[in-house]
Amino acid sequence: MSQVIYILEDEREMARIMRRALEGLGFKTQDFRLCSDFEKALEKNRPDLCLIDLSLPDGDGLSVVSDSLKQRGIPAIIVTGRGDATDKIVGLELGADDYIVKPFEPREMVARVRAVLRRGQAKSGVMQQAPSPKIAQFDGWSADFSSCTLTDPEGETENLSSAEAALLETFLSSSGRVLSRSKLLDIGSPDDLDPYDRSIDARISRLRRKLGDDPKSPKMIRTVYGSGYVFVAKVQWGDE
Known part of the structure; x- marks a missing residue:
């Protein structure tokens, strides 16, 4: 079964680039412009991983990572134009599994998505076997x-x-x-x-x-x- 990636990104073109790169390699995606719509979707289904922008029209991506995804144990990668070292450290401290700065190479994004998913699968596999x-x-x-x-x-x-x-x-x-x-x-x-x-x-x-x-x-x-x-x-x- 294809793994599901949620994308919380208010820039339509950026969301399209991310979606195409992931779907081209077999992932299923769903993208959202607003935190409120994203939160409603989380209540109904659990994605395998989420890509989260920081600057959003109705909220802050950092709060989504710390308050919603971390509490549910859902892996999160921050994807943002904020490249300052402080922003990176804060994002990681709040529970993000990785941090990508725009603009980025789509292949790098996919590689990081796969790496985070592999770590989660490896941990799950060890837990089931051992x-x-x-x-x-x-x-x-x-x-x-x-x-x-x-x-x-x-x-x-x-x-x-x-x-x-x-x-x-x-x-x-x-x-x-x-x-x-x-x-x-x-x-x-x-x-x-x-x-x-x-x-x-x-x-x-x-x-x-x-x-x-x-x-x-x-x-x-x-x-x-x-x-x-x-x-x-x-x-x-x-x-x-």
Whole structure:
């Protein structure tokens, strides 16, 4: 069955270019000009991935990513003319899986779409095949990778994006080992493309914030200057 891509883009010509590039390779697409129409469609059907513009007539694409897609666990790629580094970092911090700046080469867009979908499929496949434990406990926290949720010591639960879950699972599986930036970038960035280098800093900053880990003096995810990052809390794995 063809994978479905939703496109939230108010420029008709840009939406047409994106739609043609994706449909030419077998994807099904549906495009929207308004956030309100996009939100109504999400209530009825779940797409495999969404391409989101930031500047929209009736809302902000960043809010769509953080409030709608992230909560549903739907992968999102921001596609926008805003090329400022701050915009990129904010988009990634709010849960986007990737960020493309206009103008772009349609083949690059398709490659990034495929890469994000592959990561999601690979994670899903491992979850279905492996009987290995998928719940980790550490310092009073609990991470359930079968549902991509994180529960704090007080019992409050919030969702993790696919990129956040993949990064946290890698840290927990490698507790006590220093992980290089290049290895961590391979986990959260599209294959065979030059990753936005500071994106890993943004993702780690987001994880630290969700874990209540003071960035000035982190107790769980520590920076090893010149080498990478290390998760230092003791981790216990289980099925429940």
